[in-house]
Amino acid sequence: MAYDLWYWPSIPGRGEFVRLAMEAAGIEYDDCARRLGAEAMVADMATRTARPPFAPPYLASEGLVIAQTANILMFLGERHGIGPSTMAERLWLHQMQLTIADMVAEVHNVHHPVDPGAYYAEQRREAARAAAQFRTERMPKFLTHFEASIRANSGDWMVDHRWTCVDTSMFQLVEGLRYMFPRRMKTLEPDYPEVIRIHDQVATLPGIRAYLKSDRRLPFNEDGIFRHYPELDDD
Amino acid sequence: MAYDLWYWPSIPGRGEFVRLAMEAAGIEYDDCARRLGAEAMVADMATRTARPPFAPPYLASEGLVIAQTANILMFLGERHGIGPSTMAERLWLHQMQLTIADMVAEVHNVHHPVDPGAYYAEQRREAARAAAQFRTERMPKFLTHFEASIRANSGDWMVDHRWTCVDTSMFQLVEGLRYMFPRRMKTLEPDYPEVIRIHDQVATLPGIRAYLKSDRRLPFNEDGIFRHYPELDDD
Numbered sequence: 437m438a439y440d441l442w443y444w445p446s447i448p449g450r451g452e453f454v455r456l457a458m459e460a461a462g463i464e465y466d467d468c469a470r471r472l473g474a475e476a477m478v479a480d481m482a483t484r485t486a487r488p489p490f491a492p493p494y495l496a497s498e499g500l501v502i503a504q505t506a507n508i509l510m511f512l513g514e515r516h517g518i519g520p521s522t523m524a525e526r527l528w529l530h531q532m533q534l535t536i537a538d539m540v541a542e543v544h545n546v547h548h549p550v551d552p553g554a555y556y557a558e559q560r561r562e563a564a565r566a567a568a569q570f571r572t573e574r575m576p577k578f579l580t581h582f583e584a585s586i587r588a589n590s591g592d593w594m595v596d597h598r599w600t601c602v603d604t605s606m607f608q609l610v611e612g613l614r615y616m617f618p619r620r621m622k623t624l625e626p627d628y629p630e631v632i633r634i635h636d637q638v639a640t641l642p643g644i645r646a647y648l649k650s651d652r653r654l655p656f657n658e659d660g661i662f663r664h665y666p667e668l669d670d671d
Numbered sequence: 672m673a674y675d676l677w678y679w680p681s682i683p684g685r686g687e688f689v690r691l692a693m694e695a696a697g698i699e700y701d702d703c704a705r706r707l708g709a710e711a712m713v714a715d716m717a718t719r720t721a722r723p724p725f726a727p728p729y730l731a732s733e734g735l736v737i738a739q740t741a742n743i744l745m746f747l748g749e750r751h752g753i754g755p756s757t758m759a760e761r762l763w764l765h766q767m768q769l770t771i772a773d774m775v776a777e778v779h780n781v782h783h784p785v786d787p788g789a790y791y792a793e794q795r796r797e798a799a800r801a802a803a804q805f806r807t808e809r810m811p812k813f814l815t816h817f818e819a820s821i822r823a824n825s826g827d828w829m830v831d832h833r834w835t836c837v838d839t840s841m842f843q844l845v846e847g848l849r850y851m852f853p854r855r856m857k858t859l860e861p862d863y864p865e866v867i868r869i870h871d872q873v874a875t876l877p878g879i880r881a882y883l884k885s886d887r888r889l890p891f892n893e894d895g896i897f898r899h900y901p902e903l904d905d906d
Contacts, residue, residue: 486823487763490770490816502762504769511762527737527746528722534739534769535725541776542787549784550800552777553808562797565785573788581725588721 439465442477443493447660448608448653450505450540451493456604457509459647460638461518465495467652506533509601520595529595532585532602536609539578543616544661546570546668556658556665567668571620575613579628582606586630594634599641606631607638612662617669674700677712678728682895683843685740685775686728691839692744694882695873696753700730702887741768744836755830764830767820767837771844774813778851779896781805781903791893791900802903806855810848814863817841821865829869834876841866842873847897852904 439458443451445467458465469477469492481489484496489503495511502508510530513519520526547556549566556563591597594606610631614621625632638644647653656662674693678686680702693700704712704727716724719731724738730746737743745765748754755761782791784801791798826832829841845866849856860867873879882888891897 485819487766488816488819488823489766490773490813500759500762502766504766507762507766507769510765511758514758523746523749524735527735527742530745531722531724531737531739531742534742538725538776541773545780545784549780550797551804553804562785562800565797569786569788578725581723584720584723588723 438497439463440468440496441465441493442468442480442496444477445469445474446654446657448612448656449493449661452608452654453505453536453601453605454493454495454508454512455652456608456638456644456647457512457518457601459652460599460604460641460643461512461516462643463512463516506530506537509533509605513601519600525595529600529602532582532594533605535578535581536602536605539574539609540612540661542570542574543612546616547663547665556663563665563668567617568670571617571670575617575620575624576627579624579631583628583630586634592637599638603634603638604641604644606634607644610635612656615656615664616662618664619669619671623671673732674698675703675731676700676728677703677715677731679712680704680709681889681892683847683889683891684728684896687843687889688740688771688836688840689728689730689743689747690887691843691873691879691882692747692753692836694887695834695839695876695878696747696751697878698747698751741765741772744768744840748836754835760830764835764837767817767829768840770813770816771837771840774809774844775847775896777805777809778847781851782898782900791898798900798903802852802900803905806852806905810852810855810859811862814859814866818863818865821869827872834873838869838873839876839879841869842879845870847891850891850899851897853899854904854906858906 441451441454443449477492484501487501489501491503493505493508494501494503495508502511520529546566547563548559549562550559586594589595593599594602639648658664676686676689678684712727719736722736724736726738728740728743729736729738730743737746755764781801782798783794784797785794821829824830828834829837874883893899
């Protein structure tokens with residue numbers, strides 16, 4: 437295998453953004469912790485002292501160890517020619533990728549507003565307030581930005597005329613938000629047709645179509661980043 | 672001026688990470704919103720429809736508009752030869768830069784745990800719990816990671832043998848944490864001598880020395896990201 441991917445084996449989480457890009461591009465990888473377990477990942481991380489990751493996901497290959505989701509995706513884009521070719525477009529793509537990462541961090545914060553190390557059940561009241569604010573303020577703010585960003589491109593995809601990791605990441609963001617807040621997304625989606633168009637286009641890529649039908653694709657669940665607690669959702 | 676930097680004029684915030692790299696490198700910039708005001712920045716942002724920033728800071732130059740702090744710093748590193756030369760070191764630097772950005776986002780969250788759009792006074796009880804968790808769990812976790820990352824490099828700086836933007840960013844992170852939680856930092860600092868060594872070395876760079884004495888350097892305050900509320904600090 438060319439790449440070892442290490443990420444928590446029981447959730448899609450941030451690892452899924454890396455998986456989707458590799459699956460779409462047909463890049464082979466060994467999803468190590470799904471084969472060997474979470475303890476094996478913790479043990480492996482402890483050996484990565486030359487350039488330690490702060491947290492999974494991280495990708496290891498030929499002596500390189502790369503962490504931070506957006507950084508991994510930038511590397512894959514350059515190494516495999518699946519990123520844009522000009523510097524201006526590379527920076528623009530990475531900028532959008534980092535804004536997606538910011539929204540994902542806010543998603544995590546909805547369920548863990550006062551203590552990222554404690555359970556949701558220990559911060560339910562605070563999460564209710566964080567969820568209301570996220571639904572009414574942050575979701576439209578981010579989605580409006582992504583809609584405008586997609587409209588700014590003359591091609592069919594988010595950057596230039598071919599899919600890149602920011603498209604596969606947008607797919608996963610929409611999937612996650614639909615899982616997390618189905619009622620809210622039903623209300624919002626008609627306002628963001630370009631975001632939904634990118635999502636739908638990604639789902640038709642041959643590599644993604646095959647992946648979504650495979651058992652490599654993990655379902656969302658309440659141990660992950662995108663969680664569905666019905667009491668937090670609303671129109 | 673080669674670069675227009677746009678950031679909120681009354682706080683150091685995320686803009687300061689960009690300023691410090693440019694000041695250390697002697698890169699000229701026009702700190703536009705400090706000259707023209709926040710309204711001018713909001714008006715300018717509305718014109719940036721070709722590649723819209725989600726939020727300040729953003730840097731404009733010769734048709735390029737670049738947002739996301741870590742992305743701006745990556746661009747400056749490559750364009751001005753103040754980043755590392757190998758791909759492996761560029762990725763490693765950017766990985767650390769993104770982990771600093773993650774910690775800065777958590778700092779912001781301490782003061783706004785349930786509603787980033789509301790005042791601290793409207794979420795004081797939640798902030799007290801978030802601050803306790805940040806002090807006891809997150810600060811040692813991040814600082815231990817940075818300490819190990821610095822120790823992993825054989826050179827005097829965080830990457831290779833010369834300063835880069837991740838060093839100037841580490842300086843600002845330490846400055847911000849000291850302002851935010853002086854009592855907690857006094858307890859923690861002896862455990863992280865390499866982090867403090869990088870901070871102190873950055874302060875001696877000629878460009879930084881001159882900058883810190885100038886009126887271009889903005890003090891921390893309670894409208895910014897790093898805020899000092901004595902009730903949230905503890906040993």
